[in-house]
Amino acid sequence: MTGDLNRKIRKLRNNVMLSLTGVATLLVLLPLALILFYVVKEGVSAISPGFFVHLPEPPDVPGGGMANAIVGTLELLLVAVIVGVPLGIAAGIYVAEHGAEFLTKLVRFSADVLNGTPTIVTGLFIYGLVVLPMRKFSTLAGGLALAIILLPVVLRTTDEVLQTIPRSYREAALALGATRFRVLWDVVLRAARAGIMGGVLLAISRVAGETAPLLFTSFNNSYWSMWLDRPVASLTVQIFNYAIAPYDRWHAQAWAGALTLITMIIVINLGARAWLRWRTGRLA
Amino acid sequence: MLELRLPKKTPPGAEQADPPGTAAELDPSLAAPAEDAPPAREVVRAHGINFFYGQHQVLFNVEVTAYEREILALIGPSGCGKSTFLRTLNRMNDTIPGARLEGEVLITGQNIYAPGTDVIGLRRRVGMIFQRSNPFPFSIAENVAYGLKVNGLAKKKGEQADVVERCLRATGLWDEVKDRLNKPALALSGGQQQRLCIARALAIEPEILLMDEPASALDPIATGRIEELALELKEKYTIVIVTHNLQQAARISDRTSFFLMGRLVESGRTQAMFTNPQRKETEDYITGRFG
Ligand SMILES: Nc1ncnc2c1ncn2[C@@H]1O[C@H](COP(=O)(O)OP(=O)(O)OP(=O)(O)O)[C@@H](O)[C@H]1O
Ligand SMILES: [Mg+2]
Numbered sequence: 001m002t003g004d005l006n007r008k009i010r011k012l013r014n015n016v017m018l019s020l021t022g023v024a025t026l027l028v029l030l031p032l033a034l035i036l037f038y039v040v041k042e043g044v045s046a047i048s049p050g051f052f053v054h055l056p057e058p059p060d061v062p063g064g065g066m067a068n069a070i071v072g073t074l075e076l077l078l079v080a081v082i083v084g085v086p087l088g089i090a091a092g093i094y095v096a097e098h099g100a101e102f103l104t105k106l107v108r109f110s111a112d113v114l115n116g117t118p119t120i121v122t123g124l125f126i127y128g129l130v131v132l133p134m135r136k137f138s139t140l141a142g143g144l145a146l147a148i149i150l151l152p153v154v155l156r157t158t159d160e161v162l163q164t165i166p167r168s169y170r171e172a173a174l175a176l177g178a179t180r181f182r183v184l185w186d187v188v189l190r191a192a193r194a195g196i197m198g199g200v201l202l203a204i205s206r207v208a209g210e211t212a213p214l215l216f217t218s219f220n221n222s223y224w225s226m227w228l229d230r231p232v233a234s235l236t237v238q239i240f241n242y243a244i245a246p247y248d249r250w251h252a253q254a255w256a257g258a259l260t261l262i263t264m265i266i267v268i269n270l271g272a273r274a275w276l277r278w279r280t281g282r283l284a
Numbered sequence: 285m286l287e288l289r290l291p292k293k294t295p296p297g298a299e300q301a302d303p304p305g306t307a308a309e310l311d312p313s314l315a316a317p318a319e320d321a322p323p324a325r326e327v328v329r330a331h332g333i334n335f336f337y338g339q340h341q342v343l344f345n346v347e348v349t350a351y352e353r354e355i356l357a358l359i360g361p362s363g364c365g366k367s368t369f370l371r372t373l374n375r376m377n378d379t380i381p382g383a384r385l386e387g388e389v390l391i392t393g394q395n396i397y398a399p400g401t402d403v404i405g406l407r408r409r410v411g412m413i414f415q416r417s418n419p420f421p422f423s424i425a426e427n428v429a430y431g432l433k434v435n436g437l438a439k440k441k442g443e444q445a446d447v448v449e450r451c452l453r454a455t456g457l458w459d460e461v462k463d464r465l466n467k468p469a470l471a472l473s474g475g476q477q478q479r480l481c482i483a484r485a486l487a488i489e490p491e492i493l494l495m496d497e498p499a500s501a502l503d504p505i506a507t508g509r510i511e512e513l514a515l516e517l518k519e520k521y522t523i524v525i526v527t528h529n530l531q532q533a534a535r536i537s538d539r540t541s542f543f544l545m546g547r548l549v550e551s552g553r554t555q556a557m558f559t560n561p562q563r564k565e566t567e568d569y570i571t572g573r574f575g
Contacts, residue, residue: 168418172481175376175412176431176488177404186434191421 036262043259046252051260056222056238059247066257068224069233072139073208073261075226076218076234079143080207084150085200091151092158092196097184108159111152122148123213131217137231142218146207153206157199161192194279201272205265211236235261324351327492327522328373332387335368335546337380342368344546346387350492350539355514355523357533357554360543361569366526367415369543370494373524374410375403391492408435411485415497417477419469419484424461427469427480428452431488451483455513475506482513493517495525499532511536530570534558542566 050065057064091111095104123145130141165188173183219231220241235257242254328350335343342365350356358366368377375396377383388395396406408431419427428448432438438447448465452458457479461472469480478498485493495514499507514523514536527533533540534554541551542565550557550566561567 166418168414168416169420171376171379171414172418172420172484173430173434174379175374175407175414176434176484177408178430178434179404182434186430187420 039255039258039262042252042255046256047259048256051253051256055224056233056253059245059250062249064249064253066233066235066238066253066260068221069235069238069257070260072218072221072225072233073235073264075139075232076142076146076214077204077208079139079228080146080150081200081204083144084147085154087147088151088154089158089196089200092155093162093184093189095155096159096162097188098180107155111155114148115152115156118212119145119149119210120212120215123215123217126213127216134229136229137217137219138227138229139218139225139232140228142214142232142234143228145213145217146210149207149210149213150203153203154200157203158192158196161195161199162188164195165191194276198272198276198279201268201275205268205272208265208268209236209261211240215240235264324354326350326390327352327392328356328524329390330369330372330387331390333369333372333389334386335365335372335377336384337368338382342546343372346543346546346548348541348548348551350522350524352522353518353520354538355518355525355536357537357540358524358526358543359528359530359533359540359569360549362528364543365546366543367496370412370496370524370526373492373494374407374412375401376407376412378403408488409490410492410494411488411490413478413481413485413493413495413498415500417474417481417501419472419477419480421468421470423466424452424469424472424480425465428483428487431484435488437488447487451486452480454486454517455479455483456509457483473506475502475509478502478506478510479513482510482517486517490521492522492524495523497526497528500528507532530558542569544569 050063051067052065052070053067054063054065055068056066091107095107099107126141126145126148130144131137134141169187169191170183173187174180178187214234214237218234218237220237221231221233225232239254239257239261242250242257245251326349328348330346330348333343333346333348334341335346346365346369348356348358348369358370360366371377372385372389373391373396377385385397388397390396391406391410395401396403420430422430425445425448428451429438429444432444432447438444449458449462452461457476460476461480469477472480478501482493482498498514499510502510511532514525517523518538525533525537537554539552540554540557542549542557542563544565550561550563552562557566558570561570567573
């Protein structure tokens with residue numbers, strides 16, 4: 001009898017817990033769904049082919065676009081990747097592979113602190129370090145700010161991926177007469193590169209949406225900017241400026257920009273995941 | 285077929301007479317070799333090995349000798365230091381921080397712990413097969429060719445393909461994988477993976493093969509394959525194999541060394557040792573009274 005009752009209670013508790021986790025999942029998905037729904041609804045009506053090829057127009061002129069901001073965001077990301085990714089990967093390798101213990105701990109800790117630093121502070125830091133001495137806003141400054149945000153993410157991903165590479169691969173290579181460098185280069189990094197690449201893409205999709213660190217580093221630009229030492233437009237700053245302006249036409253453009261940005265990020269994100277799955281699936 | 289690449293000349297220090305207090309004393313079968321057996325050449329001689337992980341000593345004055353073209357089995361209860369000892373023979377323990385060794389290991393007469401020893405070259409001569417098969421996450425062909433690549437052997441693609449085929453044939457894997465040489469090695473079965481690892485070790489033509497429980501993760505059929513393979517390979521190589529499986533030791537090894545708590549208890553011809561152990565501890569172990 002009591003056994004029967006016990007089983008019923010256990011079953012009930014099981015069901016309740018399962019339902020609770022289900023509800024929690026829904027609550028998590030809800031904001032995401034609402035954001036997507038809203039951005040798509042508002043953005044689709046404001047977007048047009050011209051949006052992707054035209055420069056911004058004053059609020060009283062119809063038909064402006066964000067072509068320069070889209071390209072500007074890509075330029076900023078390029079600078080960030082060129083600076084932040086090699087540095088992050090190299091430091092991640094050092095930390096995971098053969099760092100002196102003290103330095104390793106220090107670097108990991110610093111990366112975590114940097115990762116938690118508000119990005120506006122990062123922007124401020126670059127403002128003092130780059131913008132003030134150069135006496136102008138620039139793509140370089142904006143890209144560097146994004147690089148600093150990218151750096152700890154790439155570093156920690158590299159570090160973590162390398163930790164997951166089994167020791168047995170290293171031993172196998174050593175036992176075949178490989179030097180430590182060869183072991184690292186053709187076994188460890190080769191086994192880890194898919195994971196590292198995936199982490200890099202996720203990090204890029206994260207910084208692509210940054211606004212605060214760009215406000216006073218790359219600033220903004222109504223025209224094309226192909227120079228490292230000139231201010232440059234970016235989707236996020238452009239959206240910010242348009243959204244707080246009192247013009248309906250600009251509000252609509254801000255929605256279109258938001259839809260473009262979120263699509264870009266989702267594409268990078270899904271691309272990274274699909275690629276990771278493909279690579280790891282192929283090897284497993 | 286695999287070419288044999290044993291050194292021709294007998295190096296200094298490999299004289300046949302056993303110095304007093306070493307192998308001959310521990311291994312009566314050596315002191316009085318059978319009439320028809322010519323004295324075999326010592327390929328591995330570990331002498332007075334003490335080994336420490338930090339402060340923790342795990343090997344005590346170990347003496348082990350392995351002769352040319354024989355299978356030497358290392359047996360003993362878990363944790364007695366068999367793997368540690370095996371790894372001293374190709375200096376794999378060098379990679380462990382805080383590990384320290386006293387004594388000397390002569391490989392064909394040269395002390396591999398002498399200052400200035402070329403460890404990379406040593407590991408090329410002394411191949412190792414691990415307990416868990418550990419193919420790289422590359423293709424089958426790349427796995428076998430990896431040793432050639434890092435040692436700068438067989439630069440040309442054609443040469444490489446020849447070696448790959450030869451080694452896969454030697455391990456009986458060729459017919460099973462010849463159509464998918466460029467497929468991932470990790471898709472092979474456990475037994476196939478272990479044979480692939482043996483093929484990978486053979487590719488650089490070592491003189492000695494160290495095997496650390498190579499079949500412990502395999503089913504009886506795959507184990508049988510590995511054992512047959514070991515017996516074939518001993519025609520050309522000296523094999524030192526760690527095993528927990530006493531039947532396995534009895535089936536394939538010529539001589540056996542029994543370890544207990546970091547000490548060598550007894551060495552001898554496997555047959556003799558299993559039927560008539562000299563020491564009480566050995567008898568207890570092989571009759572299953574402990575371990
Ligand atoms: N990397 C290491 N660091 C510290 N101690 C170790 C290390 N590897 C092994 N030991 C210790 O050394 C002793 C011998 O271990 P070893 O692996 O050589 O035993 P074994 O005879 O191979 O055992 P098994 O049959 O279980 O594989 C054990 O007490 C073990 O805990
Ligand atoms: Mg072991």
